[in-house]
Amino acid sequence: MTATSLTTTxxxxxxxxxVFSGAALAAGCLILAVLFGVALFLVVQAIPALTAPSAExxxxxxxxxxxxxxxxGTLIAAVIALVIATPIAIGVALFISHFAPRxxxxxxxxxxxxxxxxxxxxxxAWGAAFLAKEISPAYNWLAANMGWLPIFQGPxxxxxxxxxxxxxxxxxxxxxxxxxxxxEIFLQTPKLHEEAxxxxxxxxxxxxxxxxxxxxxxxxxxxxxxxxxxxxxETMAVALVLSSxxxxxxxxxxxxxxxxxxxxxxxxxxxxLKVSTLIAAGLVLFIxxxxxxxxxxxxxxxxxxxxxxx
Amino acid sequence: xxxxxxxxxxxxxxxTKGQLPKxxxxxxxxxxxxxxxxxxxxxxxxxxxxxxxxxxxxxIGLVSWSAASEGSRKAKDKLATCLVVGSFLVALLxxxxxxxxxxxxxxxxxxxxxxxxxxxxxxxxxxxxxxxEEGAPVLGGIYHALLGTVxxxxxATLISVPVGLLTAIYLVEYGNDGRLARAITFFVDVMTGxxxxxxxxxxxxxxxxxxxPGTKTGAxxxxxxxxxxxxxxxxxxxxxxKIVPNELREASYALGVRKWRTIVKxxxxxxxxxxxxxxxxxxxxxxxxxxxxxxxxxxxxxxxxNVFSGWMASLPxxxxxxxxxxxxxANPDPSNQRAWGAALVLIILVMVLNxxxxxxxxxxxxxxxx
Numbered sequence: 051m052t053a054t055s056l057t058t059t060x061x062x063x064x065x066x067x068x069v070f071s072g073a074a075l076a077a078g079c080l081i082l083a084v085l086f087g088v089a090l091f092l093v094v095q096a097i098p099a100l101t102a103p104s105a106e107x108x109x110x111x112x113x114x115x116x117x118x119x120x121x122x123g124t125l126i127a128a129v130i131a132l133v134i135a136t137p138i139a140i141g142v143a144l145f146i147s148h149f150a151p152r153x154x155x156x157x158x159x160x161x162x163x164x165x166x167x168x169x170x171x172x173x174x175a176w177g178a179a180f181l182a183k184e185i186s187p188a189y190n191w192l193a194a195n196m197g198w199l200p201i202f203q204g205p206x207x208x209x210x211x212x213x214x215x216x217x218x219x220x221x222x223x224x225x226x227x228x229x230x231x232x233x234e235i236f237l238q239t240p241k242l243h244e245e246a247x248x249x250x251x252x253x254x255x256x257x258x259x260x261x262x263x264x265x266x267x268x269x270x271x272x273x274x275x276x277x278x279x280x281x282x283x284e285t286m287a288v289a290l291v292l293s294s295x296x297x298x299x300x301x302x303x304x305x306x307x308x309x310x311x312x313x314x315x316x317x318x319x320x321x322x323l324k325v326s327t328l329i330a331a332g333l334v335l336f337i338x339x340x341x342x343x344x345x346x347x348x349x350x351x352x353x354x355x356x357x358x359x360x
Numbered sequence: 361x362x363x364x365x366x367x368x369x370x371x372x373x374x375x376t377k378g379q380l381p382k383x384x385x386x387x388x389x390x391x392x393x394x395x396x397x398x399x400x401x402x403x404x405x406x407x408x409x410x411x412x413x414x415x416x417x418x419x420i421g422l423v424s425w426s427a428a429s430e431g432s433r434k435a436k437d438k439l440a441t442c443l444v445v446g447s448f449l450v451a452l453l454x455x456x457x458x459x460x461x462x463x464x465x466x467x468x469x470x471x472x473x474x475x476x477x478x479x480x481x482x483x484x485x486x487x488x489x490x491x492x493e494e495g496a497p498v499l500g501g502i503y504h505a506l507l508g509t510v511x512x513x514x515x516a517t518l519i520s521v522p523v524g525l526l527t528a529i530y531l532v533e534y535g536n537d538g539r540l541a542r543a544i545t546f547f548v549d550v551m552t553g554x555x556x557x558x559x560x561x562x563x564x565x566x567x568x569x570x571x572x573p574g575t576k577t578g579a580x581x582x583x584x585x586x587x588x589x590x591x592x593x594x595x596x597x598x599x600x601x602k603i604v605p606n607e608l609r610e611a612s613y614a615l616g617v618r619k620w621r622t623i624v625k626x627x628x629x630x631x632x633x634x635x636x637x638x639x640x641x642x643x644x645x646x647x648x649x650x651x652x653x654x655x656x657x658x659x660x661x662x663x664x665x666n667v668f669s670g671w672m673a674s675l676p677x678x679x680x681x682x683x684x685x686x687x688x689x690a691n692p693d694p695s696n697q698r699a700w701g702a703a704l705v706l707i708i709l710v711m712v713l714n715x716x717x718x719x720x721x722x723x724x725x726x727x728x729x730x
Binding site: 062066067069070071073074076077078079080081082083084085087091092094137138139140141142144145146149150158161162164165167168169170171172173174175176178179180181222227229246251253254255256258276279280282283284285286287290296310313314316317321327328329332335336338341342344345346351 | 423427433434437439440441443445446447448450451452454455457458461462465520523524525526528529530531534535540541542544546547548549550552553554555556557558559561562564565566568571573574590591594604608618619620622623624644645648649650651654655658659676679680684690696699700703706707710711714723728
């Protein structure tokens, strides 16, 4: 009697266990399925654009003639963002991890995280309404004094709505990402390395140069790659700030376009082949960011295995 | 006795000989501010330029003084310190500027009568022209967008939290760091980096293929937001489940409790504060997403309370469309005012969610008993 009741309750419990572990497994597999689904549905919907006769694609010269200027534009904006954000982000991370007073450090970290919390559309609105206006005199100066460089060729845009402004707004958006990741890595530097450097009479900067930065180099590289992934895919900052146009070398004239902004600006009114052209553009963006992110994650995981921190 | 004291004193002075006095930075700062003000007075004064010029003068002054009296190594150290502190101050500029811009431009929009309680239904360019030319109050509000944002985000949360939490449970409790668990961890990390517009395109492409071309509803947007939200929920929940001490699980098993009961009754309650704050942060992240909603839910001007049919407005897309396509192209000012008002509401929402996450983590943190 007692034996049977025991086995029945065990049976019930076992069923509960199975259901629960099954649900957990299913949820995990669903995530993999979603990621493959993203690729699959993008490919399926993009096929009409890839196979359509080239005259029917926007621009009339086929999909690749349509996509490559905006791929280059995306890269230009992302590179501007990284060139500006990386040194500042590393400086901020160093400030929080090694320079700020201990009591303030976590609070200051929170302040930088606030930058990441602000929605991208607000950055876009700020860039278009405030930054573009304030920065256009600087563009005029650049055009007048540095105009011999192709990237600063005049005449500068009167509204300031250029790819350089978009890049600056993007740099503000990737800054907190690079900062928080680098900060984590800087804090992981073995204390013994730092103290050994200081004990040998190194100044604080020499200590950072000799022990912190070499230790953190792979981490910084992957943080920058993750920032690059964000900058490549960011939509609103570019869509609102940039007055887009054909591909131009000059950063201070209006022109250029990025994939994400191109999709956002055209998708709501698109229909038919235009939809699949834009989805194909999204597929290209997806592949680029996927590659960048996977390389970054690979560097991080390799770093984890070989670092002396563990 | 004096003979033993004097060498100590002279040694200390030898050690401090090559150092700048303690007050050096303050002296240089004061000098930099004064000279900076003088230079700006010649060019035309503005506070921003004054700050930049003074900061540069401060760095140059301190470093060259240090180079003259302390030597090149100490000077390099000073230079690095100036650059690091300077980069932090530079990083604060956009934060302050963004918040200031939104506050200054947003308050009039927010204070306009009916801003939170009316939609844009029937508000046409005619009214906006009248508002500019005759000084009539700016009509129209964000009620429809607020409603849409709340509904879409709520639905996305309802999808993401069970999936994300169960995945985290699989990774921590069942995965045993096997091949599948490692694959999920890797792809969750990769998924964190999916551009938001691609997530939107995926949801759009999925529903175009399954339901029919041109399907744009709030539910599609919720699916798109879930794609962005799930990896965030997984990562934060996983971290929280990992730090639940193993002794708790083992004590529960020792009492003969089933694994799933242990997870539901012991592990999750212990980690609930961290999980809840992680979910709140995830909501704060997706509530401001514009691009995925733009391509999946379109933009409506009237109230739509059904997420499963018809276009739907949301706060971010409202801001976007009001700025990019003003209601009255001739007089964009009323539209801008509404957009900035909506931006202020959105930023308040996000900040409140962020604060709430911190409070939840602190207030509901498990009591350690020690």
